[in-house]
Amino acid sequence: MSELFNLLNTLSESRSIWIYLFIFFGKLLEVSTSTLRMVLINRGIRAVGSMIAVVEIAMWVVLAGTVLSSIHSDPIRIPVYAVAYGLGNYIGSWLDEKLAFGLSSIQVVVPDEMTAKLLGEALRAKEFGVTTMNVQGMSDKSHFMLLLMIKRKHLREALELITSITEKAVITVSDVKVQKGGYVRGIKAKSQKK
Template identity: 50%
Template sequence: MDFLEGSVFIYLFIFLGKILEVTVATVRVVLINRGEREKGAVIAFFEILLWLFITGTVLAGFQEDIIRVIVFAIAFAVGNYLGSWLEEKLAFGLSSIQVIVPEGEVSDELVKTLRSNDYAVTILKGSGKDGVRDLMVLHLMRKRIPTAVSLIKSSLNNAVIIVNDVKVAHGGYIKK
């Protein structure tokens, strides 16, 4: 990177490169944690190339130019933020939603609404502080969570809604 030495472009290279590297690393970790090992491994190859170039550029001249270290650290923080934001937008993987509602007509209507929107719903009976409850369990792609929660809230605004990540699911009905 000698051609960048002595110019403001070295800081821009470090800043943008580190943001990209950390963002990619965040997505890689999420993919691996969700069982997408092959995709994670491919991303890891590009991540380590970025890391070597960026970190090498910082280490090569940090004693004479401490601003490189500061730019590197700021970009690391920004990359973490952007990586988590990107992962949320991509919404890889599966989730489970549990909905606790009073048993009865309102519960039946909610099940019909969810099923008519291609959500698989399993209903269990339970007992709560205020009486018999229906516990609805939905397994779905994470991208579909906002729509499902919106449907639930519009049908029954006092429903208890719990969302969990699911690592692996076998069988059943999950609309992609």
């Protein structure tokens, strides 16, 4: 372990390109994992999020120490650190989209019963669980709402299917923190498990 600290100390005193690459890619990795950690914790995956936090804070201490130890003699480290921080946030949010942890709730309001039936049938054919109900808008005119609870990784597929059938739909998507009961494609209900 002392060899690692000696290496880090030697590296932090250096003014070679390697120190800037170490700061840049280290901060990029640290902030990306930080973004994922927050997403995991917000979606209820606390144990994994907490384990990531341990690694993340260790990286932060090393990187911040590397920048702060030479703040006056090598000020170029500051913009390298700052740019990596910004880019790390971007990459972390991109990774969140790609990994798509958790569930989403989709509410689709359509103007008529025929469209609601057509949408419901198409969504069910793709194994999405759909609940349909009659609702009323501001003009007291009857509309129909379809409710879906889906894995986030299926969100794009569901939205593309909905918009391919009707462009008149009003669609809202919400993240789901807790889901109990009902049908979600790809998740076997506890009552169905043997």
